[in-house]
Amino acid sequence: MTRYFTDREYGERPRTIDVIDERLWGGLHSLIDTRLGDGSFGYRFPEQCPDGYGPSGCDSQAFARMLRAEVPFVEWPVSHSELPETPAILDLLEFCATAVGQPIEGSYHSFFGHHHLSWDREAGLTRLVGDANLLFARNGVAYELTAEGRERRLLPQPLADALSWTQFTTGDAETDRLLEIARRRIALPKSENRVDALEKLWDAFERLKTLEPGADKRAQADALLDRAAAPGSNFRRVLADEAAALTKIGNGFRIRHSETTQEPLTSLDQVDYLFGRMFSFIRMVLRATGRGG
Template identity: 75%
Template sequence: MSTYFTDREYGVRPATIDSINERLWGGLFSLIQTRIGDGSFGLRFPEQCPDGNGPCGCDVQAFSRVLSAEVPWIEWPFSVNEVPDTPVILDLLEFCAGAVGEPIQGAYHSYFGHHHLSWDRDAGLVRFVADVNLLFRRNAVAYELTSTGQARRLVPQPISDALGWAMFQTGDMETDRLLEAARQRFLSPKPDDRQDALEKLWDAFERLKTLEPGANKRAQADALLDRVAAPGSGFREALGREAAELTSIGNSFRIRHSETTQEALTSLDQVDYLFTRMFAFVRVILKGTGRGG
C-alpha cells in the first residue's frame, strides 16, 4: 500500500476514473520497459546465452511477436506518446503479468558480460501487481490487477458488497443464469461487457415478472410485488411505480432492443447508473419473495 503523504493525510482518492490517460500510460510504459530490460519477462521468453549455458535475459523478439498475436490491437514497439485504448492496455498488463518473474542472478559470464538467470515466479508477480496497482490508486483509476494478474474494475464499496454477497435462487435456471452473467460482466473492465451486463439484468427483470402464478404477465407482476409489500401500502405503490418506470426505460433506451426509435446510452456513467438502479430493485424483489438477494 502507498505511504505517500497525501494518502496518509487526506486518504486515497476515490477510484472513479474509467480511462487511462497519457500520464498514467507513461508510468505503465516505464514499468514494462524496465522489466523487459532487467529480464523479468525471461520467465516466459528466455534469451539463451550464446554459449548454451542457460538463460541470461528476456528474448525481446519472442516477447513482441507473441504479444502482437495475443493482443493484436497493440502497436509494437510501444510509444510513450501514443496511448492505446484502455481495454488494450489492460490486456497488455495481463499479458505481462502472465510472463513476469523476479530475476535471480546466477553465475557471471565474463566473456559476454552477463549473469545467467533463474526466476521466482511468485515474487515477480507480487511485485509487478503491486507496482501497477500503486499507479492505478495514485491516479484514481477504477481498475486493479488481482493477485493472479487479471485486470478487474473497481466499483464503489456498497455496490461491490451487494454484488458480491447477492444470492440468486429464483427457482428458474435461466433467470439465475442471467443474473449471474450480469453480475460478472458488470465487474469487467471492458465497456462492451458492462453494456451486456445491463441487457442481461433487464432480461432477468422481465423474466422475474412471470415467475408468480397469474392469468397474464401483468397479473403475475402484480402478484410478485404483492409478496414484497402489502397490497395498498405506500411502499407497494412505490414498487409499482418503479417497476413501471424501469419497464419504460427498457423500452425507450437501447438496452434490450435496437430499434431506430430507441435512444442510445452515451456514456458508461449512464450504464452504471441504470445497472445500479435496476439491481437495487431486483434485489429487493428477490429478498422479499425468498429468492435470494
C-alpha cells in the same frame, strides 16, 4: 502497496475512471520497459548465454514477436507518447504478467560481462501486480491486476458487495441464468460486456414479473409486489412506482430493443447507473419474496 501522504491524510482517490490517459500510460510504459531492461521477462523469454552456460537475460525479440501475435492491438515497440486504447493496454499488462519473474543472479561470466540468471516467478508477479495497482489507484482508475495477473474492473463498493453476496434462487432457471450473466459481465472492462449485462438484467426483470400466479402479466406483477410489501402500504406504492419507472426506462432507451424511437445510452456511466438502480430493485424483491438476494 505504497501509500502517499495524500492517501493517509485525505483518503485514497475514488476509483471511478474507466479510461487510461497519457500520464498513466507513461507510468505503465516505464514499468514494462524497466522489466525488459532488467531481464524480468526472461522468465518466459530467456536469452541464452552464447557459451551455453544458461540464461543471462530476456530475449526482447522473442518477447516482441509473441506480443504482436497474442496482443495484435499493440505494435511493439510502442512509444510512451503514443497512447493505445485502454483495452489494448490491459491486454498488454496481462501478457506481461504471464512473462514476469524476479531475476536472481547466479554466477558471473566475465567474458561477456553478465550474470547467469534464474527467476522467482511468484516474487516477480507480486511486484508487477503491486506496482501496476499503485499506478491505477493513484490515478483513480477503476481497474486492477489480480494476484494471478488478470485485469478486472472495480465496481463501486456498495454494488460490488451486493453482487458478491447475492444468491439467485427464483425458482426459474432462465431468470437465474440471466441474473448470473448480468452479475459477471457488469464487472468486465469491455463496454460491450457491460451493455450486455444491462440488457440481461432488464430481461430478468421482465421474467421476474411473471413468476407469481395470475391471470395476466399485470396481475402476476401485482402479486409479486404484494409479496414484497404489504398491500396498501406506502412502501408498496413506492415499489409500484419504481417498477413502472424501470419499465418505462426499458421501453424508452435502447436496452432490450433497437427501434429507431428508442434513445441510445451515451456513456458507460449511464449504463452503470441504470444497472445499479435495477439491481437494487431486483435484489430487494428477491429477498422480500424468498428468492435469494
